[in-house]
Amino acid sequence: xxxxxxxxxxxxxxxxxxxxxxxxxxxxxxxxxxxxxxxxxxxxxxxxxxxxxxxxxxxxxxxxxxxxxxxxxxxxxxxxxxxxxxxxxxxxxxxxxxxxxxxxxxxxxxxxxxxxxxxxxxxxxxxxxxxxxxxxxxxxxxxxxxxxxxx
Amino acid sequence: xxxxxxxxxxxxxxxxxxxxxxxxxxxxxxxxxxxxxxxxxxxxxxxxxxxxxxxxxxxxxxxxxxxxxxxxxxxxxxxxxxxxxxxxxxxxxxxxxxxxxxxxxxxxxxxxxxxxxxxxxxxxxxxxxxxxxxxxxxxxxxxxxxxxxxxxxxxxxxxxxxxxxxxxxxxxxxxxxxxxxxxxxxxxxxxxxxxxxxxxxxxxxxxxxxxxxxxxxxxxxxxxxxxxxxxxxxxxxxxxxxxxxxxxxxxxxxxxxxxxxxxxxxxxxxxxxxxxxxxxxxxxxxxxxxxxxxxxxxxxxxxxxxxxxxxxxxxxxxxxxxxxxxxxxxxxxxxxxxxxxxxxxxxxxxxxxxxxxxxxxxxxxxxxxxxxxxxxxxxxxxxxxxxxxxxxxxxxxxxxxxxxxxxxxxxxxxxxxx
Numbered sequence: 001x002x003x004x005x006x007x008x009x010x011x012x013x014x015x016x017x018x019x020x021x022x023x024x025x026x027x028x029x030x031x032x033x034x035x036x037x038x039x040x041x042x043x044x045x046x047x048x049x050x051x052x053x054x055x056x057x058x059x060x061x062x063x064x065x066x067x068x069x070x071x072x073x074x075x076x077x078x079x080x081x082x083x084x085x086x087x088x089x090x091x092x093x094x095x096x097x098x099x100x101x102x103x104x105x106x107x108x109x110x111x112x113x114x115x116x117x118x119x120x121x122x123x124x125x126x127x128x129x130x131x132x133x134x135x136x137x138x139x140x141x142x143x144x145x146x147x148x149x150x151x
Numbered sequence: 152x153x154x155x156x157x158x159x160x161x162x163x164x165x166x167x168x169x170x171x172x173x174x175x176x177x178x179x180x181x182x183x184x185x186x187x188x189x190x191x192x193x194x195x196x197x198x199x200x201x202x203x204x205x206x207x208x209x210x211x212x213x214x215x216x217x218x219x220x221x222x223x224x225x226x227x228x229x230x231x232x233x234x235x236x237x238x239x240x241x242x243x244x245x246x247x248x249x250x251x252x253x254x255x256x257x258x259x260x261x262x263x264x265x266x267x268x269x270x271x272x273x274x275x276x277x278x279x280x281x282x283x284x285x286x287x288x289x290x291x292x293x294x295x296x297x298x299x300x301x302x303x304x305x306x307x308x309x310x311x312x313x314x315x316x317x318x319x320x321x322x323x324x325x326x327x328x329x330x331x332x333x334x335x336x337x338x339x340x341x342x343x344x345x346x347x348x349x350x351x352x353x354x355x356x357x358x359x360x361x362x363x364x365x366x367x368x369x370x371x372x373x374x375x376x377x378x379x380x381x382x383x384x385x386x387x388x389x390x391x392x393x394x395x396x397x398x399x400x401x402x403x404x405x406x407x408x409x410x411x412x413x414x415x416x417x418x419x420x421x422x423x424x425x426x427x428x429x430x431x432x433x434x435x436x437x438x439x440x441x442x443x444x445x446x447x448x449x450x451x452x453x454x455x456x457x458x459x460x461x462x463x464x465x466x467x468x469x470x471x472x473x474x475x476x477x478x479x480x481x482x483x484x485x486x487x488x489x490x491x492x493x494x495x496x497x498x499x500x501x502x503x504x505x506x507x508x509x510x511x512x513x514x515x516x517x518x519x520x521x522x523x524x525x526x527x528x529x530x531x532x533x534x535x536x537x538x539x540x541x542x543x544x545x546x547x548x549x550x551x552x553x554x555x556x557x558x559x560x561x562x563x564x565x566x567x568x569x
Contacts, residue, residue, distance in 0.1 A: 004183070005516050009509075009567050018504075040508040040524055041538030063538055065506035066568075126512060 007119045008126075009066065016070035021077045022059040029057070031143075035136030037128055042068045046136045053083045065129050067120060072133035074114050084141055091134050097121070098130045159477045161551070164466035171459065172548045174199040185518030188553045193338050193366060193497050193544035194522055195388045198452070202392060205451035209444045216440055218417055232443050235450030236433075242453045243383065244374040245400050249432040252406070253446055256397035257365040258288040260384035261332070263399055263436060264361055265292035267409040268330070268382075275301030277329040282307040282315055282344075283534055284337040287527040289363045293332065307333070309534060313340035313489030317348060324352060331360045332382075335367035339528040339540070340489030341497035343367065350379050359405060365389060369546065370495050371465045375400050391546075392452035393445040399436070406432050413438040464547045468496045471545045471554065478558040484565055488540050496545035499526070502561070505568050507541040513567055514541075517560045 031048040044062030048055055058076045063069070075094075079087045093111060096102040100121035108115040120130045172178050175197045180187040189197065209231065215224035217232045233248070240251045254260045273279065279293050283306050297304050305328075307320045315333075324331070331353045336343050350360045359381035364373060368385040375383045380400070387396030401409075411418055411429055415438030420428040429435045456464065475498055479485050488499040502510060511523030522542040525532045532538060543557055 002183075002516050005513055005563075005567060008512070014568060038525075040506075041532070042508075043538065063506075065508035067509070069506075123512065126508075129508065 004122075008123065010116045010119070012113060012116050013066060013070040016073040017066040020060075020069055020073035022073065022080070023061065024059050025061055026057050026059045029059075031140040033136045033140035033143075035062075035132045035139070037064070037068070037132050040065060040129065042129060042132055044068070044072055044133060044136060046072075046133065046140050048137075048140050050084065050141075053085070055079055055082055055084065055087060060133060064132070065126075067117070067126055067129040068132050071114075071117055071130045074117075075133050075137065078112060078114060079137065087137065087141065091138055094134055095131060098127050159474055161470060161474070164463060164470060166459070166463045166467040166547075168467070168548065168550050172550075174201065174455070175548050176200060176203075178548060182518035182520075183516050188517075188519040188556050190543040190545065190549065190553065190557060191520045191522050192369075192546035192549075193389070193526075193542065195394065196369060196391045196546050197548070198391055198393065198448075199455050201455045202448045202451045206393065206444045206448040209447050213447075214444075217443055218434070228443060231447050231450075232441075235446045235453075238450040238453045239398055242373075242457075243398070243400055244376055246376055247403065250400055250403050250406065252399040252401065252433045252436045253441055254384075254397040254399050254436075255395050255442065256386040256388070257363060257384045258292075258386075258397075260382075260397050260399035261288055261361070261363065262292045263412040264332075264382055264384075264401070265296045267412045267436070268359075268405060269293075269296040269300070269302075271408065271410055273300055273302045273329045276327065277302045278305055278323075278325070278327045279303070280305045280307060280320070280323050280328055280331045280333075282333050283309045283530050284313065284315070284340055284342060284344075284528065285332075285334055285363070285530070286338050286365070287529070288365070289332055289334060290530065302329070303327075306530075309340075309342075309531075312491055313337065313342045314491050315342075315344055317345065320349060321352065324356070324358070326356065328353070328356075328358050331358055332363065333360070334363040334365070336365075336370070336495045336497070337489070337528070337531070338366045338497065339499055339526040339531045339542070340491065341494045341499065341544075342489055342491035343493040343495055345493075346380070347378065354379065359402075366495060366497065370468055372461045381405060387445065387449040387452065390449070390452055391455060392449035393442070395442045396445040396449045403432065406436070409436075411435050411438070415439040417441075459547065467547060468545060471549055471551070472496045474551050475543065475545070475554050475557075478554050479561075481558065482561055482565070485561065488535055488537065496549075497542065498544070499540040499542045501537060501540050502564065502568075505564060507539045509568070510541040510561070510564050513564045514557070514560045517556065517563065519557055519560045521557075 029047040029049045035044045042064030046060050049057040060072045097108045098120045177197050215228040217229040240248045305323045353360045361382035362380040364385040369390045383400040388394040418438040507523035
């Protein structure tokens with residue numbers, strides 16, 4: 001198989017696509033936002049439950065490509081239990097990683113499994129697939145009900 | 152051209168595809184180290200050397216503004232521009248060049264009719280009929296018109312095969328219907344619609360019909376008089392011509408009554424501080440300096456098509472269509488969206504559990520260009536309850552081998568996701 005294809009579609013991405021974590025609608029939740037990428041039809045709802053400053057529960061629903069779905073799945077797993085400030089810092093790190101705006105040899109191991117999405121930076125049209133759930137997260141944290149678009 | 156698929160019996164149509172491919176320099180492009188396989192022709196077709204060279208010649212030796220100069224170059228540019236209009240007229244067999252309005256594209260043409268014909272002849276409570284398979288260019292202008300006038304938009308529904316349900320059209324058509332606007336061929340499903348029936352039925356009660364030829368103009372001959380369409384629109388860039396060029400054919404009896412769409416130079420006879428007298432047809436609808444090089448290029452595209460022969464192009468594309476159906480059907484995971492009896496060389500499909508965007512990216516690694524998305528036809532996606540499809544669409548320069556590569560590419564996608 002073409003190694004570049006494997007680089008983008010790593011097994012862990014395919015696994016999260018097939019069996020996403022935190023998929024569904026949590027109850028209760030106190031933040032919600034809708035993310036939409038009209039170009040390719042990616043569409044997701046993100047539900048968060050925060051207590052004080054901490055994200056105690058998070059889930060997502062919706063459909064999209066393997067990149068957007070696995071990104072949402074890994075993101076929810078990673079930010080669960082983190083504080084709002086930590087989540088916002090992670091957003092910036094993740095965004096820097098997938099857009100390639102950081103140093104070329106930057107080490108993203110602090111992002112744990114999310115680092116597998118680093119390959120996306122080679123595919124400008126797919127960056128917004130990977131970042132949709134993150135933009136939706138930031139929107140959800142800002143206010144209880146929002147619809148956002150990565151177009 | 153020998154197809155790999157042994158179940159397929161090809162009927163040679165006498166078209167030298169290899170020779171034609173040499174006319175399109177871009178087909179030599181390498182993508183990820185592989186020869187480009189361009190199957191996104193419903194989005195836009197490539198341009199033959201004849202078109203590219205013609206536009207170059209215009210800029211090198213004819214460039215000037217048209218319809219307004221006594222000098223040599225202006226007269227030359229005007230002559231070439233109007234000669235392109237005559238070629239377009241001949242290509243669609245319009246009765247007169249007065250009925251051939253040059254626009255920026257099919258979208259521009261439809262907006263012109265919506266704003267000009269619509270604002271004059273369509274009012275509150277009137278109805279406009281379109282169909283569920285239209286692309287956004289034949290939906291949004293009518294929605295905007297309805298919003299501003301209080302008219303109502305009605306949709307001809309489609310069946311599971313992706314064909315118009317004509318019995319429903321018969322019921323929708325009534326004395327309040329002021330215009331029917333449908334596509335001759337769906338960009339998302341490939342369906343070729345029986346527009347002859349729709350035109351005949353609408354005319355029985357005096358309702359004019361606009362036919363969107365965006366996806367049909369490149370696949371077969373068109374005779375707007377024989378078809379008896381009141382308006383017919385298409386884009387030049389889907390007909391091997393330049394982007395930013397389009398055509399609105401309209402029957403003179405309607406165009407004459409319609410007010411200008413945009414105001415500016417070229418569409419006037421006389422402007423005083425108090426009043427403007429509008430120019431004659433077709434110039435009344437052509438405000439400002441047009442895409443002169445593009446229109447002359449479109450004329451060259453028509454010459455090119457005529458030099459091959461539209462009948463041969465159609466025959467070749469019919470073979471490609473049959474072959475693609477055989478190939479795509481050989482993969483059981485492929486679900487075709489739209490299985491019309493009468494189909495243009497356009498195929499929408501999905502793979503269970505794999506998003507079209509992923510299909511598009513993996514095929515791109517193989518050098519295969521397809522479209523993945525909603526094809527600017529979101530109501531169609533809604534009808535089939537899917538967010539998007541992958542779409543492969545063919546043109547005169549495509550080959551059986553390229554369809555084999557597509558089929559292999561789809562198998563590769565399935566492998567990645569297995």
